[in-house]
Amino acid sequence: MDLLGVVCWRVAPLLLLLPCGSQCMTVHVINEQPVYVIPGSSLDLKARIRRSPTEEISMVTWEREPETGFDPVKVTLATCSGSGLKCAGTRPNVRVNTKQQETTLQINGFSRADSGEYSVTVTDRTGANTSAHCIVREYEAVHHVSVSINMSHSSLVCGEAWGTDPSFSWLYERGAVTQTVGRVSGDGTTLFVSLKPICGHFTCVVRNKMGDSSATYTAAPCESKGRGMRVAVVCLVLLLLLLLCGGFYNMSDIHLDLHLCCISTVRQTDSLLWEVSLFCRHL
Known part of the structure; x- marks a missing residue:
């Protein structure tokens, strides 16, 4: 065979x-x-x-x-x-x-x-x-969205407890995140913040077919560069007014009144407290 x-x-x-x-x-x-x-x-x-x-x-x-x-x-x-x-x-x-x-x-x-x-x-x-x-x-709706901060990496992380097919997006002060503010990761869960220091309000929005849910991380208020200059101009105008009033005050009195004026202005402008105080100390 x-x-x-x-x-x-x-x-x-x-x-x-x-x-x-x-x-x-x-x-x-x-x-x-x-x-x-x-x-x-x-x-x-x-x-x-x-x-x-x-x-x-x-x-x-x-x-x-x-x-x-x-x-x-x-x-x-x-x-x-x-x-x-x-x-x-x-x-x-x-x-x-x-x-x-x-x-x-x-x-x-x-x-x-x-x-x-x-x-x-x-x-x-x-x-x-x-x-x-x-x-x-x-198919489950999105629930319990949270935002945590990673200070060592200057980043914010968005998470949700459960939800089917979630998609992530970020807002800064209720507007779109620009390159000045930071960069969003590919999956949308992480925002790498470029602002130094981190300030303002960051909101993570999680969506799916059944709706959306969001959470906001609130950092310290951002300082405005223009406001400090406006307070300095106010103090300068007051100085000119005191000078125009003439001989009722000597220069030391003018210096004292101007300093008190600036301190009062600072108390009314909480967000500019340190900036105006530094300015007034140099008067």
């Missing part, structure tokens, strides 16, 4: 042990996984069936079980059987449709209880079956 004959005799028994040859049916869910569904909307799952022309489908079954748990209970949602694959759902809001190459499942009024691991099982006339699985989860 030649080598080819020996190989054939050894391989043939192995082929007989296989459940099927090239005619095995397959099924797979074509939805992108995991599938997220907004509460109150419809869940739509679609599975594609691949089979040979000689194979016939006798039954299609859709089931669901919890995604996690020690003793998950599988619930039948719909079945299709008989000639023409007539389908029936186990609940009024469940609809299913099956053809020879495709089966679809629809659940109207989706709720959190409908989350879990879905499976579709296709059985042929011989009783052989094949299954496919899909994870379905509730």
Whole structure:
């Protein structure tokens, strides 16, 4: 016996042990996984069936079980059987449709209880079956947004407790963040602040399909360069007024009154306290 004959005799028994040859049916869910569904909307799952022309489908079954748990209970949602694959759902809001190459499942009024691991099982006339699985989860709104500061890196970090597919954006003093203020990371969660020192109000806004939520980090007030000059001009005008009043005061009295005037002005302008005090000390 030649080598080819020996190989054939050894391989043939192995082929007989296989459940099927090239005619095995397959099924797979074509939805992108995991599938997220907004509460109150419809869940739509679609599975594609691949089979040979000689194979016939006798039954299609859709089931669901919890995604996690020690003793998950599988619930039948719909079945299709008989000639023409007539389908029936186990609940009024469940609809299913099956053809020879495709089966679809629809659940109207989706709720959190409908989350879990879905499976579709296709059985042929011989009783052989094949299954496919899909994870379905509730689409959750964004909650509990927070902003923390990393002083060593001069950055602000935005986080949220939970929420499906969140997107992040930043505002500075209720306006867009410019290059002068800082740079946002690629995922949007971190703002690298360029301001020295860090001052003002920084707001992180987190959005998804169900809405948005935000949190604000408040630093020290930013000093304005123009205000200090305005206070200095006020003090100079008062000095000129005192000089115009003439001989009622000597120069030391004028110096004292001007100093008291500046101190009073400082008390009325909290944000310029240090800047004006330094100015007045040089009078």
